[in-house]
Amino acid sequence: MPELPEVEHLRRTLTKRIVGRRFESVAVRRREVITTERDPPGGFSRDQSGAAPSRLFTRELLAGDRVATLKRLGKQLAIIGESGRVVCVHLGMTGQLVVIDHNADIGAHAHVVWTVDNGTIMVFRDARRFGGVWTYLHEQSLRETRWNTLGPDALHVTGDELRSVLHRSSRSIKSALLDQHVVAGVGNIYADEALFDACVRPTRRCAAIRAAEFERIGGCVRATLARAVTRGGSSIRDYVDSEGRAGRGQLDHAVYGRGGLACVRCGEPLESGVVASRTTVWCRGCQR
DNA sequence: AGGATAGCCTGCGGGC
DNA sequence: TGCCCGCAGGCTATCC
Numbered sequence: 001m002p003e004l005p006e007v008e009h010l011r012r013t014l015t016k017r018i019v020g021r022r023f024e025s026v027a028v029r030r031r032e033v034i035t036t037e038r039d040p041p042g043g044f045s046r047d048q049s050g051a052a053p054s055r056l057f058t059r060e061l062l063a064g065d066r067v068a069t070l071k072r073l074g075k076q077l078a079i080i081g082e083s084g085r086v087v088c089v090h091l092g093m094t095g096q097l098v099v100i101d102h103n104a105d106i107g108a109h110a111h112v113v114w115t116v117d118n119g120t121i122m123v124f125r126d127a128r129r130f131g132g133v134w135t136y137l138h139e140q141s142l143r144e145t146r147w148n149t150l151g152p153d154a155l156h157v158t159g160d161e162l163r164s165v166l167h168r169s170s171r172s173i174k175s176a177l178l179d180q181h182v183v184a185g186v187g188n189i190y191a192d193e194a195l196f197d198a199c200v201r202p203t204r205r206c207a208a209i210r211a212a213e214f215e216r217i218g219g220c221v222r223a224t225l226a227r228a229v230t231r232g233g234s235s236i237r238d239y240v241d242s243e244g245r246a247g248r249g250q251l252d253h254a255v256y257g258r259g260g261l262a263c264v265r266c267g268e269p270l271e272s273g274v275v276a277s278r279t280t281v282w283c284r285g286c287q288r
Numbered sequence: 289a290g291g292a293t294a295g296c297c298t299g300c301g302g303g304c
Numbered sequence: 305t306g307c308c309c310g311c312a313g314g315c316t317a318t319c320c
Contacts, residue, residue: 128297
Protein backbone atom coordinates (compact mmCIF):
# COMPACT_ATOMS: atom_id res chain seq x y z
CA MET A 1 0.00 0.00 0.00
CA PRO A 2 1.97 2.97 -1.27
CA GLU A 3 2.16 6.03 0.92
CA LEU A 4 4.63 8.88 0.63
CA PRO A 5 7.75 6.82 1.53
CA GLU A 6 7.06 4.22 -1.16
CA VAL A 7 6.45 6.93 -3.77
CA GLU A 8 9.65 8.78 -2.79
CA HIS A 9 11.57 5.49 -2.96
CA LEU A 10 10.01 4.90 -6.38
CA ARG A 11 11.01 8.39 -7.52
CA ARG A 12 14.64 7.78 -6.56
CA THR A 13 14.94 4.32 -8.13
CA LEU A 14 13.00 5.36 -11.25
CA THR A 15 15.27 8.36 -11.70
CA LYS A 16 18.24 6.06 -12.31
CA ARG A 17 16.24 4.02 -14.82
CA ILE A 18 14.49 6.56 -17.01
CA VAL A 19 15.83 10.10 -16.59
CA GLY A 20 17.68 10.96 -19.82
CA ARG A 21 16.01 8.08 -21.63
CA ARG A 22 13.46 8.41 -24.43
CA PHE A 23 10.04 6.76 -24.57
CA GLU A 24 9.81 5.24 -28.05
CA SER A 25 6.12 4.42 -27.81
CA VAL A 26 3.28 3.87 -25.41
CA ALA A 27 0.58 1.20 -25.40
CA VAL A 28 -2.69 1.95 -23.61
CA ARG A 29 -4.47 -1.23 -22.58
CA ARG A 30 -7.15 0.39 -20.42
CA ARG A 31 -8.10 3.88 -21.43
CA GLU A 32 -10.17 4.63 -18.31
CA VAL A 33 -7.15 4.92 -16.04
CA ILE A 34 -5.95 7.96 -18.02
CA THR A 35 -7.26 11.50 -17.79
CA THR A 36 -6.06 14.18 -20.19
CA GLU A 37 -6.67 17.90 -20.00
CA ARG A 38 -9.07 17.48 -22.92
CA ASP A 39 -11.28 15.04 -21.01
CA PRO A 40 -14.45 16.58 -19.56
CA PRO A 41 -15.12 16.04 -15.86
CA GLY A 42 -16.57 12.60 -15.28
CA GLY A 43 -14.97 10.85 -18.22
CA PHE A 44 -13.15 11.04 -21.51
CA SER A 45 -14.84 12.05 -24.75
CA ARG A 46 -12.34 11.09 -27.40
CA ASP A 47 -9.94 8.18 -27.77
CA GLN A 48 -12.51 5.82 -26.30
CA SER A 49 -11.41 2.33 -25.36
CA GLY A 50 -11.09 0.21 -28.44
CA ALA A 51 -10.45 3.15 -30.72
CA ALA A 52 -6.94 3.60 -32.05
CA PRO A 53 -5.19 6.18 -29.87
CA SER A 54 -4.56 9.45 -31.63
CA ARG A 55 -1.06 10.78 -32.17
CA LEU A 56 -1.88 13.68 -29.85
CA PHE A 57 -2.95 11.24 -27.16
CA THR A 58 0.26 9.19 -27.22
CA ARG A 59 2.35 12.38 -27.27
CA GLU A 60 0.53 13.51 -24.16
CA LEU A 61 1.73 10.26 -22.60
CA LEU A 62 5.31 11.25 -23.54
CA ALA A 63 5.71 9.00 -26.59
CA GLY A 64 8.76 10.31 -28.46
CA ASP A 65 9.74 12.43 -25.47
CA ARG A 66 12.88 12.23 -23.37
CA VAL A 67 12.53 12.21 -19.57
CA ALA A 68 13.91 15.38 -17.98
CA THR A 69 13.10 14.86 -14.31
CA LEU A 70 10.81 13.24 -11.75
CA LYS A 71 9.02 15.23 -9.07
CA ARG A 72 6.78 14.21 -6.19
CA LEU A 73 4.16 15.89 -4.05
CA GLY A 74 2.57 13.76 -1.37
CA LYS A 75 1.75 10.40 -2.91
CA GLN A 76 1.78 11.64 -6.50
CA LEU A 77 4.65 11.30 -8.95
CA ALA A 78 5.21 13.56 -11.97
CA ILE A 79 7.27 12.40 -14.93
CA ILE A 80 8.36 15.51 -16.80
CA GLY A 81 9.49 15.32 -20.41
CA GLU A 82 11.99 17.59 -22.14
CA SER A 83 9.03 18.90 -24.18
CA GLY A 84 7.56 20.20 -20.93
CA ARG A 85 4.69 17.70 -21.02
CA VAL A 86 3.88 15.93 -17.79
CA VAL A 87 2.58 12.48 -16.88
CA CYS A 88 1.34 12.42 -13.27
CA VAL A 89 0.97 8.98 -11.72
CA HIS A 90 -1.07 8.26 -8.62
CA LEU A 91 -0.70 4.70 -7.33
CA GLY A 92 -3.78 4.63 -5.12
CA MET A 93 -3.92 1.44 -3.11
CA THR A 94 -2.53 -1.20 -5.43
CA GLY A 95 -0.72 0.75 -8.14
CA GLN A 96 2.78 -0.11 -9.32
CA LEU A 97 5.19 1.55 -11.72
CA VAL A 98 7.95 -0.87 -12.68
CA VAL A 99 10.76 -0.94 -15.23
CA ILE A 100 11.44 -4.42 -16.61
CA ASP A 101 13.06 -6.08 -19.62
CA HIS A 102 10.94 -5.66 -22.75
CA ASN A 103 10.71 -9.45 -23.07
CA ALA A 104 9.49 -9.95 -19.50
CA ASP A 105 5.87 -10.66 -18.59
CA ILE A 106 4.05 -7.36 -18.04
CA GLY A 107 1.89 -9.10 -15.43
CA ALA A 108 -1.78 -8.77 -14.56
CA HIS A 109 -3.64 -5.44 -14.60
CA ALA A 110 -1.01 -3.76 -16.77
CA HIS A 111 -2.90 -0.71 -18.03
CA VAL A 112 -0.20 1.42 -19.65
CA VAL A 113 3.14 0.25 -21.09
CA TRP A 114 5.91 2.61 -22.20
CA THR A 115 8.74 1.33 -24.39
CA VAL A 116 12.07 2.82 -23.29
CA ASP A 117 14.98 3.32 -25.71
CA ASN A 118 17.28 0.88 -23.90
CA GLY A 119 15.42 -2.42 -24.20
CA THR A 120 13.27 -1.96 -21.11
CA ILE A 121 9.62 -1.12 -20.64
CA MET A 122 7.89 0.88 -17.91
CA VAL A 123 4.58 -0.63 -16.81
CA PHE A 124 1.76 0.98 -14.85
CA ARG A 125 -0.23 -1.75 -13.09
CA ASP A 126 -3.18 -1.27 -10.76
CA ALA A 127 -5.46 -4.12 -9.75
CA ARG A 128 -8.08 -2.06 -7.94
CA ARG A 129 -7.73 0.99 -10.16
CA PHE A 130 -7.94 3.47 -7.30
CA GLY A 131 -4.91 5.02 -8.94
CA GLY A 132 -4.49 6.50 -12.39
CA VAL A 133 -2.51 8.59 -14.84
CA TRP A 134 -3.09 12.28 -15.58
CA THR A 135 -1.46 14.15 -18.47
CA TYR A 136 -0.66 17.86 -18.68
CA LEU A 137 0.88 20.02 -21.38
CA HIS A 138 2.93 21.92 -18.79
CA GLU A 139 4.07 21.45 -15.22
CA GLN A 140 2.25 24.69 -14.46
CA SER A 141 -1.06 23.09 -15.47
CA LEU A 142 -0.41 20.18 -13.09
CA ARG A 143 0.34 22.59 -10.25
CA GLU A 144 -2.64 24.83 -10.98
CA THR A 145 -5.29 22.20 -11.59
CA ARG A 146 -4.28 19.10 -9.61
CA TRP A 147 -1.55 19.78 -7.09
CA ASN A 148 -3.06 23.12 -6.09
CA THR A 149 -5.56 21.43 -3.76
CA LEU A 150 -2.89 19.45 -1.90
CA GLY A 151 -1.52 20.61 1.42
CA PRO A 152 2.20 20.93 2.17
CA ASP A 153 4.27 17.80 1.61
CA ALA A 154 4.32 15.64 4.73
CA LEU A 155 8.13 15.42 4.77
CA HIS A 156 8.26 19.17 5.38
CA VAL A 157 4.98 20.08 7.10
CA THR A 158 5.31 22.22 10.23
CA GLY A 159 3.26 22.28 13.39
CA ASP A 160 2.33 25.88 12.62
CA GLU A 161 0.92 24.90 9.24
CA LEU A 162 -1.21 22.20 10.84
CA ARG A 163 -2.36 24.44 13.67
CA SER A 164 -3.34 27.39 11.45
CA VAL A 165 -5.57 25.16 9.29
CA LEU A 166 -7.02 23.00 12.07
CA HIS A 167 -7.15 24.88 15.36
CA ARG A 168 -10.87 25.72 14.97
CA SER A 169 -11.89 22.40 13.41
CA SER A 170 -14.21 19.97 15.17
CA ARG A 171 -12.91 16.94 13.27
CA SER A 172 -10.61 14.31 14.74
CA ILE A 173 -6.86 14.76 14.28
CA LYS A 174 -6.66 11.39 12.51
CA SER A 175 -9.26 12.45 9.94
CA ALA A 176 -7.32 15.69 9.40
CA LEU A 177 -3.97 13.95 8.87
CA LEU A 178 -5.56 11.63 6.28
CA ASP A 179 -6.96 14.65 4.38
CA GLN A 180 -4.55 15.38 1.51
CA HIS A 181 -5.79 18.98 1.40
CA VAL A 182 -4.41 19.47 4.92
CA VAL A 183 -1.12 17.65 4.45
CA ALA A 184 -0.05 15.62 1.42
CA GLY A 185 1.31 12.11 1.80
CA VAL A 186 -0.02 10.68 5.08
CA GLY A 187 -2.01 7.45 4.81
CA ASN A 188 -3.60 5.19 7.39
CA ILE A 189 -0.38 3.48 8.52
CA TYR A 190 1.72 6.57 9.15
CA ALA A 191 -1.18 8.56 10.61
CA ASP A 192 -1.41 6.01 13.43
CA GLU A 193 2.37 5.75 13.82
CA ALA A 194 2.88 9.53 13.94
CA LEU A 195 0.08 10.04 16.47
CA PHE A 196 1.52 7.29 18.67
CA ASP A 197 4.94 8.95 18.55
CA ALA A 198 3.34 12.30 19.37
CA CYS A 199 1.34 10.79 22.27
CA VAL A 200 -1.91 12.20 20.86
CA ARG A 201 -5.04 10.08 20.67
CA PRO A 202 -6.41 9.73 17.08
CA THR A 203 -9.92 10.67 18.27
CA ARG A 204 -8.84 14.03 19.73
CA ARG A 205 -10.75 16.96 18.26
CA CYS A 206 -8.40 19.34 16.47
CA ALA A 207 -9.82 22.35 18.30
CA ALA A 208 -8.75 20.77 21.61
CA ILE A 209 -5.13 20.37 20.57
CA ARG A 210 -2.61 22.85 21.96
CA ALA A 211 0.09 24.60 19.93
CA ALA A 212 2.85 22.58 21.56
CA GLU A 213 1.03 19.39 20.61
CA PHE A 214 0.66 20.52 17.00
CA GLU A 215 4.43 21.08 17.01
CA ARG A 216 4.93 17.56 18.29
CA ILE A 217 2.51 16.10 15.72
CA GLY A 218 4.23 17.94 12.86
CA GLY A 219 7.63 16.76 14.04
CA CYS A 220 6.46 13.17 14.38
CA VAL A 221 4.80 13.18 10.93
CA ARG A 222 8.07 14.39 9.38
CA ALA A 223 10.24 11.98 11.36
CA THR A 224 8.04 8.93 10.81
CA LEU A 225 7.93 9.44 7.06
CA ALA A 226 11.61 10.39 6.77
CA ARG A 227 12.62 7.23 8.62
CA ALA A 228 10.42 5.13 6.34
CA VAL A 229 11.96 6.76 3.25
CA THR A 230 15.46 5.74 4.35
CA ARG A 231 14.21 2.16 4.58
CA GLY A 232 12.72 2.19 1.11
CA GLY A 233 9.17 2.33 2.34
CA SER A 234 8.39 0.19 5.33
CA SER A 235 4.72 -0.46 4.69
CA ILE A 236 5.25 -3.05 1.97
CA ARG A 237 3.99 -6.37 3.26
CA ASP A 238 5.72 -9.57 2.24
CA TYR A 239 8.78 -7.57 1.29
CA VAL A 240 11.86 -9.67 0.65
CA ASP A 241 15.15 -8.05 -0.29
CA SER A 242 17.61 -9.19 -2.94
CA GLU A 243 19.16 -11.69 -0.54
CA GLY A 244 15.84 -13.19 0.41
CA ARG A 245 15.66 -11.61 3.86
CA ALA A 246 12.29 -10.54 5.13
CA GLY A 247 11.64 -6.82 5.27
CA ARG A 248 11.93 -4.87 8.49
CA GLY A 249 8.53 -3.35 7.96
CA GLN A 250 6.73 -4.97 10.87
CA LEU A 251 9.50 -3.96 13.24
CA ASP A 252 8.99 -0.34 12.23
CA HIS A 253 5.34 -0.31 13.17
CA ALA A 254 4.65 0.41 16.81
CA VAL A 255 0.84 0.37 16.50
CA TYR A 256 -0.30 -0.33 12.93
CA GLY A 257 -1.59 -3.91 12.70
CA ARG A 258 -0.89 -4.49 16.41
CA GLY A 259 -4.33 -4.08 17.96
CA GLY A 260 -4.58 -6.09 21.20
CA LEU A 261 -0.82 -6.58 21.40
CA ALA A 262 1.36 -4.98 24.04
CA CYS A 263 2.23 -1.29 23.64
CA VAL A 264 5.96 -1.03 22.96
CA ARG A 265 6.13 1.86 25.44
CA CYS A 266 4.00 0.85 28.43
CA GLY A 267 3.16 -2.82 27.80
CA GLU A 268 -0.61 -2.38 28.08
CA PRO A 269 -2.76 -3.91 25.31
CA LEU A 270 -3.26 -1.56 22.37
CA GLU A 271 -6.75 -0.29 21.63
CA SER A 272 -8.30 -0.93 18.21
CA GLY A 273 -11.33 0.68 16.61
CA VAL A 274 -12.67 2.67 13.68
CA VAL A 275 -11.78 6.37 13.48
CA ALA A 276 -12.52 8.45 10.38
CA SER A 277 -13.86 5.25 8.76
CA ARG A 278 -10.42 3.64 9.06
CA THR A 279 -9.08 0.85 11.20
CA THR A 280 -7.14 2.64 13.91
CA VAL A 281 -4.82 1.43 16.68
CA TRP A 282 -3.64 3.47 19.65
CA CYS A 283 -2.56 3.20 23.27
CA ARG A 284 -5.05 4.46 25.88
CA GLY A 285 -2.31 5.05 28.39
CA CYS A 286 0.33 6.72 26.25
CA GLN A 287 -1.90 8.81 23.97
CA ARG A 288 -4.07 11.60 25.43
C1' DA B 289 -20.11 24.79 4.62
C1' DG B 290 -17.66 21.64 7.17
C1' DG B 291 -17.67 17.02 8.13
C1' DA B 292 -19.16 12.31 7.85
C1' DT B 293 -20.14 8.59 4.84
C1' DA B 294 -21.00 5.57 0.53
C1' DG B 295 -19.01 3.65 -3.32
C1' DC B 296 -15.47 2.48 -6.46
C1' DC B 297 -12.45 -2.08 -7.33
C1' DT B 298 -10.07 -6.72 -6.70
C1' DG B 299 -7.20 -9.99 -3.96
C1' DC B 300 -6.77 -12.51 -0.10
C1' DG B 301 -7.50 -14.96 4.16
C1' DG B 302 -10.63 -17.05 7.46
C1' DG B 303 -14.47 -19.93 8.33
C1' DC B 304 -17.32 -23.61 7.11
C1' DT C 305 -10.86 -28.38 -1.70
C1' DG C 306 -13.72 -24.72 -2.71
C1' DC C 307 -16.85 -21.19 -1.96
C1' DC C 308 -18.49 -17.07 0.31
C1' DC C 309 -17.93 -13.25 2.94
C1' DG C 310 -15.55 -9.49 5.03
C1' DC C 311 -11.81 -6.58 4.93
C1' DA C 312 -8.13 -3.70 3.04
C1' DG C 313 -8.16 1.75 1.82
C1' DG C 314 -7.16 6.70 -1.33
C1' DC C 315 -10.12 9.48 -3.13
C1' DT C 316 -14.49 11.60 -5.09
C1' DA C 317 -19.31 12.33 -4.93
C1' DT C 318 -23.04 12.92 -2.18
C1' DC C 319 -25.66 13.66 1.81
C1' DC C 320 -26.58 15.85 6.23
